[in-house]
Amino acid sequence: MEALEMYTTDDRTDVYTEELKLNLGPQHPSTHGVLRVELKMDGEIITGSRSDIGYLHRCAEKIGENVTYLQFTPYTDRMDYLASMNNNLAWSLTVEKLLGVEAPERAQWLRMICAELNRIASHLIAFGTYGIDIGANTPFFYAFRERESIMELLERPSGARMLYNYIQPGGVRRDVDENWVDDVLAFCDVFERRWAEYNTLLTNNLIFIKRTANIGIVTKEMVFDNGAGGPVMRGSGIKWDLRRDVPYLKPYDEVEFDVPVGEGTHGTLGDCWDRYWVRMREMMESIRIIRQGCKAMPGGEVMEKGMKKMYKTPLKPAPGEAYVRCENPRGELGFYVVSEGGTSPIRCRARGPSFCNLSMLDSLLPGTMLADAVAIIGSLDIVLGEVDR
Amino acid sequence: MNEQQLHQKLRATGLAGIGELDESACDPFVVVEGDSLVEVCTFLRDDSETRMEMCHNVTATEREGSIEVAYHLCSYEHHHSLTLKVLLPKPEGDLTDWHPSVPSIAGVYTSANWHEREQWDLLGVRFSDHPDHRRILLPEEWIGHPLRKDYVYPSSHGGIPLELDAVPLYERDETTEETPSEPRPAGTPLNQPPSEPSKRPHAGGKAPPAPEKKAPKAKKEGDA
Numbered sequence: 001m002e003a004l005e006m007y008t009t010d011d012r013t014d015v016y017t018e019e020l021k022l023n024l025g026p027q028h029p030s031t032h033g034v035l036r037v038e039l040k041m042d043g044e045i046i047t048g049s050r051s052d053i054g055y056l057h058r059c060a061e062k063i064g065e066n067v068t069y070l071q072f073t074p075y076t077d078r079m080d081y082l083a084s085m086n087n088n089l090a091w092s093l094t095v096e097k098l099l100g101v102e103a104p105e106r107a108q109w110l111r112m113i114c115a116e117l118n119r120i121a122s123h124l125i126a127f128g129t130y131g132i133d134i135g136a137n138t139p140f141f142y143a144f145r146e147r148e149s150i151m152e153l154l155e156r157p158s159g160a161r162m163l164y165n166y167i168q169p170g171g172v173r174r175d176v177d178e179n180w181v182d183d184v185l186a187f188c189d190v191f192e193r194r195w196a197e198y199n200t201l202l203t204n205n206l207i208f209i210k211r212t213a214n215i216g217i218v219t220k221e222m223v224f225d226n227g228a229g230g231p232v233m234r235g236s237g238i239k240w241d242l243r244r245d246v247p248y249l250k251p252y253d254e255v256e257f258d259v260p261v262g263e264g265t266h267g268t269l270g271d272c273w274d275r276y277w278v279r280m281r282e283m284m285e286s287i288r289i290i291r292q293g294c295k296a297m298p299g300g301e302v303m304e305k306g307m308k309k310m311y312k313t314p315l316k317p318a319p320g321e322a323y324v325r326c327e328n329p330r331g332e333l334g335f336y337v338v339s340e341g342g343t344s345p346i347r348c349r350a351r352g353p354s355f356c357n358l359s360m361l362d363s364l365l366p367g368t369m370l371a372d373a374v375a376i377i378g379s380l381d382i383v384l385g386e387v388d389r
Numbered sequence: 390m391n392e393q394q395l396h397q398k399l400r401a402t403g404l405a406g407i408g409e410l411d412e413s414a415c416d417p418f419v420v421v422e423g424d425s426l427v428e429v430c431t432f433l434r435d436d437s438e439t440r441m442e443m444c445h446n447v448t449a450t451e452r453e454g455s456i457e458v459a460y461h462l463c464s465y466e467h468h469h470s471l472t473l474k475v476l477l478p479k480p481e482g483d484l485t486d487w488h489p490s491v492p493s494i495a496g497v498y499t500s501a502n503w504h505e506r507e508q509w510d511l512l513g514v515r516f517s518d519h520p521d522h523r524r525i526l527l528p529e530e531w532i533g534h535p536l537r538k539d540y541v542y543p544s545s546h547g548g549i550p551l552e553l554d555a556v557p558l559y560e561r562d563e564t565t566e567e568t569p570s571e572p573r574p575a576g577t578p579l580n581q582p583p584s585e586p587s588k589r590p591h592a593g594g595k596a597p598p599a600p601e602k603k604a605p606k607a608k609k610e611g612d613a
Contacts, residue, residue: 054526061511062535098415224442224465227500240465320415323461323472325445336448336459347450347536351461351504359503388526 019047022370026055030133030374033384037361039373046373049365051358056388064348068314069095069169072348077163079350080386082125083329085111085118085154088167090326093248094335095169097324098317101304105250107171109297112251113184114154114166116286116293120191121150122329123279126381130276131202133378134211139202146194149187156180169315170307181294188287195284203280212276213267216364216376220270226363227356229331231282232380235262235275242327255292257285272379279381282329314343330354330381352386390438392417395471398439404428411474418459418472423491426460426475430497433462433471440466444498449508451538455479458491458514460501477514484539493519511536 020041025031034055040048060079064072076091077084089111096102103111128143151161157176158166166173202208223233233240241259243252260281262274321338331353338347357380364376390398396410396419406422407429421429433441441462448459456477463470477489493516495502505516506525513534516522524531530547533540 054524054528057526059535065536225499227443227445227498238465245468320413321418321459322415323446325463332445334446334461336446336461338450340452346452347448349446349448349450351446355503356500359500363499 024373026052030377031384032129032377032382033387035358035377035382035384035387037365037373037377039365039370041370044369044371046365046368046370049362049373051361053358053384053387056384058389060350060389061348065344065346068343069317069345070310070315073168074163074165076350077165078385079352079389080122080328080330080333080354080383081162082383083118083122084162084164085114085167086122086326086328087333088164089115089249090324090328090333090335092167092169093326094322094324094337095315095317097322098320098337098339099169099315101170101307103171104301104304105298106175106300107302107304108249109251109293110157110172110176110302111167112249112255113290113293113297114157114164114172116289117150117154117184118164119329120283120286121147121154123283124150126279126329127198127202127276130378130381131208133374134208136202136205136208139198142194142198142201146191149190153180153184153187168303170310171301171303173303175302181297184290185294188291191287192284195280198280203277209266209273211372211375212272212379214271215267215368215372216272216379217268218270218275218360218364222360222363226360228360229353229356230327230329231275231278232331232357232360234260235278236270237261237263237274242325242332246325248324248326251293251296252289254296255289257289260285272375275379275381316341316343328353330383330386331357350386350389352389354380354382354384354386358382358387390467390469392419392471395419395439395469398436399429399432402432404432416472418474421473421475423475423477426473427492427494427497429473430460430462430494434497438467440464441471442466444494444501444504445470447494447501447504447508449512449514449536451512451536456489456512456514458508460494484537485533488513488515490515490517492517495519510534513537 022039022041024037024039026034026036031037036052036055038050038052039046058078060075063075073088073091076087080087124143124147128140131137131139154164155161157174157180158164218228218232218236220236220238223236223238239259239261242248244257244259247253260278262269262278264271264274265277266273317339319339319341321336323334323336325332325334333353334351336347336349336351337345340346361377361380365373368376392410399407399419404425406425408420410417410419433439441464443463443465444460445463446461450457450459456479458475458477460473461470462473475491477491480487491514493501493505495505496518502521503525505519506521506523508514509516509522510524510526511534523529532543
């Protein structure tokens with residue numbers, strides 16, 4: 001009886017409490033790679049967090065200063081390994097800007113179609129793994145089924161399934177085979193039906209909405225202050241897409257597509273569900289772009305004639321510097337390259353979108369529950385290969 | 390606004406330390422004195438005509454005579470962008486302990502926080518008044534800043550030897566296996582610590598067939 005009273009009285013001064021330090025990661029499935037977060041916990045509530053990155057640092061920028069411009073293209077594959085085409089594209093555009101050349105028209109359309117296919121594959125991973133983070137295992141297998149078809153489509157021109165090295169300075173490495181465009185269009189038809197399945201599986205699932213709505217709210221001020229981009233930015237209601245606003249490839253100007261933004265459907269604007277839903281709708285916009293691209297793609301060369309000599313003698317851009325931003329699946333990828341006229345750059349800086357999105361985590365976590373931390377990390381959709389480079 | 394108009398707008402504010410617009414490179418940039426950097430950034434962010442809401446990137450670059458820190462600012466309202474640069478001239482003499490300093494703009498743009506930490510980590514540029522001035526990618530105990538041009542590669546880290554001069558497996562000559570010249574003396578402990586990588590039989594070139602050829606190997610070790 002005495003013991004029972006001890007637990008029912010309000011002033012439990014004899015209960016010993018202390019702040020708990022908890023390590024999340026670096027080897028944990030929900031950290032999407034090797035991210036370590038030091039959490040300070042008050043019971044289940046997070047009171048402070050400090051992220052520790054660098055476990056996957058592979059000195060990409062140092063390597064870039066020691067290899068030629070063409071040789072660095074495969075290294076860009078390995079930064080954001082889920083969106084290699086988009087990385088190749090950003091690097092090629094930067095080198096082309098330094099050289100003052102432009103890819104032939106057919107190459108530009110091919111670049112756009114491949115980059116959009118890769119965007120869908122990347123968002124499918126985000127969709128599938130986010131389900132696993134929250135506790136839904138099935139969507140992952142559905143997502144990998146469609147990703148497999150995309151990898152097969154991209155394997156045909158590039159010869160690789162994940163790290164393509166297909167888009168190169170001056171154009172693309174080789175032309176696609178004659179049935180490729182038809183197969184891409186057939187995939188688009190299949191994917192549209194499958195996309196509806198995803199929504200019944202996960203998007204409108206009540207448990208999923210309860211786990212993600214009103215969690216991890218990113219305000220517009222936070223987006224600009226922390227330099228976030230991509231679905232994280234658009235999930236907070238900012239209608240901005242480099243493809244539409246600053247078209248870095250000509251075809252983006254000629255195709256029609258919408259920029260989906262978060263609307264706070266199930267809770268507050270800028271919560272995890274909004275970011276998730278932006279990604280889902282972006283997949284359908286990519287399908288729209290691919291369809292128009294397949295119809296409008298002209299014939300012709302796929303590699304600038306003067307650039308073909310780069311396979312024998314290294315490129316030597318004139319002294320100068322160029323900064324190019326591209327819309328990657330995770331946000332804005334920037335390459336800043338400084339040339340002093342040699343065969344390799346003297347500075348080769350990559351500004352990864354995951355890096356900037358992740359820097360927001362420490363201000364998002366305090367005040368949330370530990371289980372929500374996993375949902376927040378998953379909704380930022382980081383790739384540690386790009387955070388650490 | 391394009392870069393010229395932005396530069397004129399900056400000049401019109403009367404802030405000190407705003408240099409010329411350099412258009413000789415592929416992307417134009419404005420050279421700014423380090424002391425007025427924070428004021429310039431605050432102006433560019435808050436003025437209604439410039440509205441540079443985001444600091445996209447911070448990059449330090451080592452050149453022949455100086456280290457440059459480039460800031461890529463961009464506006465989402467007006468769709469324009471501007472590159473600011475702070476030049477830090479190199480002093481004479483040994484540069485290994487030279488850590489030039491720039492005021493941190495992490496108070497103006499939070500996104501600069503991690504970018505500046507990365508530049509400190511890789512190039513050894515100090516950012517004064519930075520809220521969290523630590524290394525970010527490399528371990529805290531790392532010596533040196535790897536993106537410096539005079540950086541010396543370490544031969545080991547944390548007791549783990551880094552085999553920089555190791556010969557790739559496919560180039561090694563495995564046929565001439567060196568037989569131990571004399572048997573192990575009695576009483577030698579079995580768990581000998583690993584030898585230095587450069588002293589291993591196959592490191593640094595083909596395995597020497599005879600012991601008298603060891604002399605040039607030692608010379609190579611001295612170079613490394």
